[in-house]
Amino acid sequence: MMKRYLMLLTLIIFMSTGCGDNLSTSTKDESASVTTDFLAGTWTAECVDNTTASTSSETVLVFSAAADNLSSTSTNYSDLNCVTQNFVIRKTLNTLSLGSKSTTDQYQIMTKYTAVVSNITLEPKTSDIATSLNTDSYCGSTGWSSGAQTSIAGLTCDSITYKAQNAAYKDLIQINSEKTFIRLGNTTNLGSRGYPKTLYTVEYFK
Amino acid sequence: MIRFRVFLLIILLFSPLLLLAQSESSDAEPEVVKPEEASEMQADEKDRSGGSEGGLFYSTWGIGVQGGYYYTNEILFGGDVSSQSTSSSGGSSGTTIEVETNIQTVNAYARYYLRDLEFTDGLFGQAGLAFRNWNGKGTITEENTKAKLASIKMNWSPMVLVTGVGWHKVWSFGMSTSISYNFSAGGSRTVEYTENMLRFSDAIKSNLEENTDFPTNLVIYIGYSF
Numbered sequence: 001m002m003k004r005y006l007m008l009l010t011l012i013i014f015m016s017t018g019c020g021d022n023l024s025t026s027t028k029d030e031s032a033s034v035t036t037d038f039l040a041g042t043w044t045a046e047c048v049d050n051t052t053a054s055t056s057s058e059t060v061l062v063f064s065a066a067a068d069n070l071s072s073t074s075t076n077y078s079d080l081n082c083v084t085q086n087f088v089i090r091k092t093l094n095t096l097s098l099g100s101k102s103t104t105d106q107y108q109i110m111t112k113y114t115a116v117v118s119n120i121t122l123e124p125k126t127s128d129i130a131t132s133l134n135t136d137s138y139c140g141s142t143g144w145s146s147g148a149q150t151s152i153a154g155l156t157c158d159s160i161t162y163k164a165q166n167a168a169y170k171d172l173i174q175i176n177s178e179k180t181f182i183r184l185g186n187t188t189n190l191g192s193r194g195y196p197k198t199l200y201t202v203e204y205f206k
Numbered sequence: 207m208i209r210f211r212v213f214l215l216i217i218l219l220f221s222p223l224l225l226l227a228q229s230e231s232s233d234a235e236p237e238v239v240k241p242e243e244a245s246e247m248q249a250d251e252k253d254r255s256g257g258s259e260g261g262l263f264y265s266t267w268g269i270g271v272q273g274g275y276y277y278t279n280e281i282l283f284g285g286d287v288s289s290q291s292t293s294s295s296g297g298s299s300g301t302t303i304e305v306e307t308n309i310q311t312v313n314a315y316a317r318y319y320l321r322d323l324e325f326t327d328g329l330f331g332q333a334g335l336a337f338r339n340w341n342g343k344g345t346i347t348e349e350n351t352k353a354k355l356a357s358i359k360m361n362w363s364p365m366v367l368v369t370g371v372g373w374h375k376v377w378s379f380g381m382s383t384s385i386s387y388n389f390s391a392g393g394s395r396t397v398e399y400t401e402n403m404l405r406f407s408d409a410i411k412s413n414l415e416e417n418t419d420f421p422t423n424l425v426i427y428i429g430y431s432f
Contacts (some may be wrong), residue, residue: 109401132272178354
């Protein structure tokens with residue numbers, strides 16, 4: 001009788017050696033690469049409303065043919081549907097150089113780039129806005145006038161300090177694998193190496 | 207070489223069962239059942255040689271049908287077919303996660319019952335082969351843009367060795383129930399990660415790999431013995 005139980009025990013020991021399936025894994029990187037050819041041209045974001053402030057904004061990016069210059073134009077509107085212009089902020093970057101593919105802390109795949117700030121300007125689009133900026137001494141200036149661009153590079157306006165002219169600029173570009181849109185980094189949230197830690201959720205379409 | 211290893215495994219797997227069967231014939235002493243004792247015998251204590259049974263079961267690997275033939279009172283040859291398909295969709299933080307799994311298994315096995323003692327009556331060990339059509343896939347997409355963030359594909363090898371232990375009860379009116387716990391060995395699975403806009407962290411990978419490993423199979427069966 002004992003012999004049978006010993007044999008059953010043998011079976012159970014054999015069973016316990018069964019440790020499931022051998023695992024083999026592979027990882028395919030199907031993320032799209034950001035190239036200068038791909039970037040060259042005009043990229044437009046959809047109108048983004050700010051229901052709290054009852055305003056909206058729209059940004060257009062223009063990369064030069066070699067994608068070594070970038071002009072970013074952000075227009076702020078006094079309504080929620082991007083109809084009536086308040087002011088325009090223009091940022092121009094030179095010597096843009098694409099870096100390597102990397103990941104954010106949230107494991108989002110993106111490409112780093114560096115550039116040099118050429119200029120950052122603010123243009124009030126109405127006299128009411130210009131008056132308001134003068135009253136508030138916005139960016140420390142009282143010379144605002146409707147339709148005139150004033151450089152705000154190196155100045156602190158509200159809580160934002162803009163980079164000075166010729167300052168190094170670091171940002172991120174994310175592209176979807178279908179290559180239909182790009183996103184930029186959140187330059188108000190920089191990491192220790194000067195690159196944004198996160199990405200803006202706004203998509204730019206060609 | 208691979209065939210030889212599989213053959214060796216099968217021999218190793220079945221050898222305990224064969225030894226059990228042999229020991230039954232060599233060690234068993236002749237038993238004389240008195241007429242008054244025979245009348246008190248329950249249906250689950252009778253000799254089942256040549257009998258059959260069939261029924262349904264619920265298991266970790268799916269729901270299915272099971273059948274068996276008693277080659278002797280102690281040895282049953284059985285088989286079962288099970289299937290389980292799942293599909294789910296969810297998401298968080300602006301992403302949508304869709305997962306599909308398809309698990310179909312055909313299992314053939316030999317079972318040995320320990321009949322001689324009252325407290326072990328119905329206790330059995332079994333071993334066999336499972337033929338599997340198991341696969342799964344998952345995709346993560348952005349909710350607003352529908353852009354693909356990442357995806358996963360999983361495939362399991364088509365054949366695996368399965369051993370197990372269980373307990374089987376047959377009532378006098380023919381109803382038959384069993385519960386068994388099985389282990390698989392010798393199989394393999396592949397997990398293919400595809401990264402589009404999102405990298406898989408090591409923690410996510412190991413978590414997913416742990417949660418999609420099914421080395422054991424709990425089977426709860428109910429059927430009819432005839």
